[in-house]
Amino acid sequence: MGVRIDVRDSVSDEEWQQRVDLAACYRLIAMHGWDDLVFTHVSARVPGPDEHFLINAYGLLFDEITASSLVKVDLDGEKVLESPYPINPAGFVIHSAVHAARHDAGCVLHTHTKAGVAVSAQAGGLLPISQTSLFPYATLAYHDYEGVALNDDEKPRLVADLGNNNALMLRNHGLLTTGATIADAFLLMYLFEKACQIQVMAQSSGADLIHVPSPVVDGILAQAEQVTKGLGGQLVWPGLMRKLDRADTSFRD
Numbered sequence: 001m002g003v004r005i006d007v008r009d010s011v012s013d014e015e016w017q018q019r020v021d022l023a024a025c026y027r028l029i030a031m032h033g034w035d036d037l038v039f040t041h042v043s044a045r046v047p048g049p050d051e052h053f054l055i056n057a058y059g060l061l062f063d064e065i066t067a068s069s070l071v072k073v074d075l076d077g078e079k080v081l082e083s084p085y086p087i088n089p090a091g092f093v094i095h096s097a098v099h100a101a102r103h104d105a106g107c108v109l110h111t112h113t114k115a116g117v118a119v120s121a122q123a124g125g126l127l128p129i130s131q132t133s134l135f136p137y138a139t140l141a142y143h144d145y146e147g148v149a150l151n152d153d154e155k156p157r158l159v160a161d162l163g164n165n166n167a168l169m170l171r172n173h174g175l176l177t178t179g180a181t182i183a184d185a186f187l188l189m190y191l192f193e194k195a196c197q198i199q200v201m202a203q204s205s206g207a208d209l210i211h212v213p214s215p216v217v218d219g220i221l222a223q224a225e226q227v228t229k230g231l232g233g234q235l236v237w238p239g240l241m242r243k244l245d246r247a248d249t250s251f252r253d
Helices: 002-010 013-031 089-101 114-120 131-137 152-162 182-204 214-218 220-227 237-247
Strands: 042-045 053-055 071-073 107-111 140-143 167-170 174-179
Touching: 013 042, 013 053, 013 107, 013 182, 013 237, 042 089, 042 182, 053 089, 089 107, 089 152, 089 174, 107 182, 114 167, 114 174, 114 182, 131 182, 131 214, 131 220, 140 152, 152 167, 174 182, 182 237, 214 220
Parallel strands: 140 167
Antiparallel strands: 042 053, 042 107, 053 071, 107 174, 167 174
């Protein structure tokens, strides 16, 4: 409890809310079974003029993450607020690259799910074979595998491959989404992951797959805005927070 008081008293109300939302995102990832022990990450930009970011404490399981345990770092991965916790340097290489190049990326979310990795290893990548697949497909890019992300030299290639898209398939590795908000990045990952699960299931039947026609794909982003009433992830986020609060409110500590 002492850690919570120290951190809460050391940050702005805006940063504390961002911490609560990011801790919630980690808990939701665990709830959906997308976590990989301690080996993937979600990062979020701290509100304000500084290039500061929040990321998980390396070694904590996702269902243990709290608002106070998140570590605040700069673009070099150096702590800018005292914390007893380390961070994973390999994890922040990818995230810092995206945050530095995309100031619109308030959140960067990365997973290693079975379905996501399976589709990332397929030459055709994500296929437009379901309504769900169309949302990530319309803003999708690919980045070839270069080994464990420890090398800063990979950053410009990753950023160039992502471009202005918000979904990135890391070949032989996993999935990545970005969003202006944590809620937006989470919602896009929900759709991306579900699309990969549907694809693997559809392929397992051995039947020919029907692709959605290109004109429909081209208009999907405008339709998505209609469906979410222009709110994006904020349409579903309050409900997700209520669900978490019913299960366990400790993410708010």
